[in-house]
Amino acid sequence: MAILSGSCRFGLWNVHVSWQDDLVYRVRFAREGIPGPVPEEILRYCAGRPSDLSTLRSVATEGETTFARIYRAVREVPCGETVTYGEVAWMVGTAPRAVGAAMARNPTPLVVPCHRVVAKTGIGGFSPDLAIKEALLAMERQRDVCMPEKGEVNR
DNA sequence: ATAATGTCCCATC
DNA sequence: GATGGGACATTAT
Numbered sequence: 001m002a003i004l005s006g007s008c009r010f011g012l013w014n015v016h017v018s019w020q021d022d023l024v025y026r027v028r029f030a031r032e033g034i035p036g037p038v039p040e041e042i043l044r045y046c047a048g049r050p051s052d053l054s055t056l057r058s059v060a061t062e063g064e065t066t067f068a069r070i071y072r073a074v075r076e077v078p079c080g081e082t083v084t085y086g087e088v089a090w091m092v093g094t095a096p097r098a099v100g101a102a103m104a105r106n107p108t109p110l111v112v113p114c115h116r117v118v119a120k121t122g123i124g125g126f127s128p129d130l131a132i133k134e135a136l137l138a139m140e141r142q143r144d145v146c147m148p149e150k151g152e153v154n155r
Numbered sequence: 156a157t158a159a160t161g162t163c164c165c166a167t168c
Numbered sequence: 169g170a171t172g173g174g175a176c177a178t179t180a181t
Contacts, residue, residue, distance in 0.1 A: 089177085094177055097177065
């Protein structure tokens with residue numbers, strides 16, 4: 001089968017997704033949208049509705065490279081919570097700057113929740129726009145986009 | 156081999 | 169509180 005690609009809206013941005021079944025190859029934020037399908041969980045998440053992004057897999061977490069291990073560690077950060085670059089580094093057994101470099105090159109934001117990794121003193125960075133990171137964190141703190149478990153999805 | 160990262164920590168004002 | 173420099177691991181050129 002061919003890899004599918006499409007986009008959905010999140011605030012002022014469009015979230016482009018390349019995927020197949022439960023495996024996500026790439027996620028990126030862009031000004032303009034494109035037609036095509038997007039995984040159901042991502043669609044719900046962007047709409048601020050309950051979703052469980054952990055049901056999706058990312059190509060970024062596969063392999064035995066240091067980056068892959070970093071992405072796996074980040075994936076375990078619960079929705080609504082944050083960790084610092086240093087803490088992730090300690091868990092994986094690497095350096096804080098390596099974590100920063102890995103986040104900057106994260107091929108699948110959201111699926112690998114790099115927005116939950118913040119600096120010890122501030123919020124850290126995010127591209128293409130730090131405002132996206134702030135919006136994601138604010139949404140996870142206030143809304144119940146987290147915990148799709150056991151039917152509370154609608155009513 | 157060198158530069159560049161979405162960092163951290165400690166020593167200074 | 170603000171600033172500066174060094175150390176750290178990894179990737180890209």
